Amino acid sequence: xxxxxxxxxxxxxxxVYPTGFFDANGDGVGxxxxxxxxxxxxxxxGVDGIWVNPFYLSEFRDGGYDIVDYYKVDPRFGDxxxxxxxxxxxxxxxxxxxxxxxxxxxxxxxxxxxxxxKAAKNKYSEYYIWSENVFDDSAGLRMINGVSxxxxxxxxxxxxxxxALNFGFAEIRRPWQRLWTDPVFDKIHAEVIGIMKYYLEKxxxxxxIDMASSLIKYDxxxxxxxxxxxxxxxxRREYPRAVFISEWAQPEIAVxxxxxxLDFLIHIRGxxxxxxxxxxxxxxxxxLGDAPSYxxxxxxxxxxxxxxxxxxxLNGLNDKGYISVPSGNHDLKRIGTDRTQDELKTIFxxxxxxxxxxxxxxxxxxxxxxxxxxxxxxGFNRTGSRTPMxxxxxxxxxxxxxxAEKLYLPVDISASHNVAxxxxxxxxxxxxxxALIKTKKAHGALSxxxxxxxxxxxxxxxxxxxxTDGKERIIIAINAKGGKADCAFPYKGALLDGLNESLDENHxxxxxxxxxxxxxxxxxxxx
Numbered sequence: 001x002x003x004x005x006x007x008x009x010x011x012x013x014x015x016v017y018p019t020g021f022f023d024a025n026g027d028g029v030g031x032x033x034x035x036x037x038x039x040x041x042x043x044x045x046g047v048d049g050i051w052v053n054p055f056y057l058s059e060f061r062d063g064g065y066d067i068v069d070y071y072k073v074d075p076r077f078g079d080x081x082x083x084x085x086x087x088x089x090x091x092x093x094x095x096x097x098x099x100x101x102x103x104x105x106x107x108x109x110x111x112x113x114x115x116x117x118k119a120a121k122n123k124y125s126e127y128y129i130w131s132e133n134v135f136d137d138s139a140g141l142r143m144i145n146g147v148s149x150x151x152x153x154x155x156x157x158x159x160x161x162x163x164a165l166n167f168g169f170a171e172i173r174r175p176w177q178r179l180w181t182d183p184v185f186d187k188i189h190a191e192v193i194g195i196m197k198y199y200l201e202k203x204x205x206x207x208x209i210d211m212a213s214s215l216i217k218y219d220x221x222x223x224x225x226x227x228x229x230x231x232x233x234x235x236r237r238e239y240p241r242a243v244f245i246s247e248w249a250q251p252e253i254a255v256x257x258x259x260x261x262l263d264f265l266i267h268i269r270g271x272x273x274x275x276x277x278x279x280x281x282x283x284x285x286x287x288l289g290d291a292p293s294y295x296x297x298x299x300x301x302x303x304x305x306x307x308x309x310x311x312x313x314l315n316g317l318n319d320k321g322y323i324s325v326p327s328g329n330h331d332l333k334r335i336g337t338d339r340t341q342d343e344l345k346t347i348f349x350x351x352x353x354x355x356x357x358x359x360x361x362x363x364x365x366x367x368x369x370x371x372x373x374x375x376x377x378x379g380f381n382r383t384g385s386r387t388p389m390x391x392x393x394x395x396x397x398x399x400x401x402x403x404a405e406k407l408y409l410p411v412d413i414s415a416s417h418n419v420a421x422x423x424x425x426x427x428x429x430x431x432x433x434x435a436l437i438k439t440k441k442a443h444g445a446l447s448x449x450x451x452x453x454x455x456x457x458x459x460x461x462x463x464x465x466x467x468t469d470g471k472e473r474i475i476i477a478i479n480a481k482g483g484k485a486d487c488a489f490p491y492k493g494a495l496l497d498g499l500n501e502s503l504d505e506n507h508x509x510x511x512x513x514x515x516x517x518x519x520x521x522x523x524x525x526x527x
Contacts, residue, residue: 004240004241005321008243009357009449010048010440010441011048011049011448012352013048013051013324013359014045014047014049015051015053015326016050016051016362017053017330017362017386018030018034019076019377020387020399021035021362022038022399024036026400027406029076032082032085033085035050036085036089039093042093043094043095045434046438048095049095050090050096051208051245052098054067054102056073056074057069057073059161061161062158062159063377063379063386064377066107066159067106069110069111084202098205102210103210103215104165104212105157105164113128113163116150117148118148118149119149123187126166126185127188128166129154129155129177129217130153130154131143131152131153131174131176132152132174136174139173139177140218141217143156157211164214165215167217167227168182168217169216170219170223177217180227193235197238200235205241205242206243206261207242208245209244209245211247212248213250213254221248225253225259233259244259245261245262246262246264247264248260249263249267251263251317252313252316255316256316256317259320260321262322262323264323264359265323265325266329272308272310275293275305278335279294294306294480296339297343297481302457302458303459303463307454307458314355322357326361327347327358327360327361327365328361328385329361330361330385332361334363336364342499342512345429345433345499345514348436349436349476349478349497350476350478350480355452357448363390367429368389369412369417370384371410387409387411390411390412392418393413398418398420435497439496443519445473445474449469450469451468452465453465453466462487462510464487473520474517475491475493476515477489477515479501484510486507487508488506488507489506493519496518496519499514499516500513
């Protein structure tokens with residue numbers, strides 16, 4: 001790992017989707033001041049930093065991921081003074097702020113694109129991917145035609161209003177394409193480097209890079225890795241402690257080759273992540289079959305699919321950084337949907353004890369549910385996981401003082417799924433999550449760089465694994481299926497944390513969903 005970022009091995013992060021987190025000015029939309037007002041709550045979780053989704057000036061046709069101006073705060077969130085205040089308040093609270101950076105594409109209302117689409121050649125003509133004329137084929141790209149005075153089609157990364165910035169191609173398939181090494185791209189490289197330096201100077205601790213592998217087209221990841229090595233290297237020369245997190249889902253490339261400090265193992269590539277929590281919906285959406293999630297009542301699935309991908313990725317890091325297996329994010333159906341609190345407690349026990357840097361999506365720590373049938377700001381079926389954070393059982397769940405009809409999205413009010421109620425309940429999910437975070441951070445054997453060894457079969461219930469850092473050894477047992485379960489447990493040690501478990505003459509027993517975290521005694525030779 002990069003010197004100065006090794007603190008990540010013990011870190012836990014909290015993801016904030018600002019429009020739905022907390023509304024400080026009463027207009028029905030969450031804002032930067034709202035995050036500031038809730039920093040005490042975020043800090044109380046025991047986390048080290050927050051990842052804030054985009055707040056830049058945007059048309060909001062894709063939830064802020066269609067950026068009009070990288071250097072302006074969108075008025076719905078406040079202004080530049082509010083952003084500076086957030087950096088300052090977070091630093092005072094001992095929290096690092098990670099910004100979301102989208103550099104694979106912009107909005108079609110971005111000044112760069114408005115210039116690029118003009119017929120007359122100008123500084124920005126090469127900033128985006130354009131064919132020679134409107135009758136060219138797409139060359140395997142997603143392209144839009146006939147909407148500009150420029151005679152050509154432009155490539156998009158996602159929606160039609162998200163033109164892809166031009167970082168070149170891994171190979172030339174059409175005369176209008178240029179290799180990624182062409183000096184013409186130095187200008188766009190400088191733009192990306194300049195944006196990152198601008199916010200690091202203001203107080204950001206680093207960036208989560210959206211669609212990090214999407215820059216160079218026709219690439220298998222190898223050349224994008226070389227490009228990011230150049231871009232990150234240029235920034236690190238001035239900001240050696242900056243943290244760079246990728247949305248790549250191939251940690252062995254993103255971390256092992258590209259120079260990122262951390263990569264998410266998530267739904268966009270492969271079955272590993274989906275097999276844990278969201279296989280039923282996500283696997284079908286990505287053409288990966290109908291196998292049920294491992295963490296699901298009475299599921300017959302094992303952990304082989306997850307650990308095959310996870311351990312392979314760990315081995316590919318080459319000790320250069322870390323992996324995150326998050327509870328969820330703004331693009332996924334909420335993990336709390338159709339699960340009980342004991343199921344969720346068991347999931348969080350797993351997330352806090354594998355060699356990962358955990359990210360908790362705001363609301364997951366209280367078991368918020370996905371609301372079906374909503375779509376706003378280009379969210380479509382993702383919108384149901386972006387509803388307002390539930391702080392109290394009062395009006396608008398404590399999210400906003402605005403009239404309910406003016407809220408960004410409707411609130412799913414549930415007395416058992418709000419912060420205030422769960423803070424008073426020693427058996428709540430929130431209380432459990434806080435305890436698990438505290439346990440994780442108190443033991444080096446649970447760090448992201450400590451070793452892991454599987455002690456049981458991938459289909460065994462309970463499932464057992466050991467974590468060690470050479471100084472202490474911790475064994476974790478997980479019952480993710482519900483019902484009664486027991487196993488031989490000939491280990492001596494102290495229970496650090498647990499749920500629904502008991503130890504009976506060298507047998508570990510579970511009564512329903514649960515987990516047990518044991519620290520072994522120094523004289524125990526059983527493992």
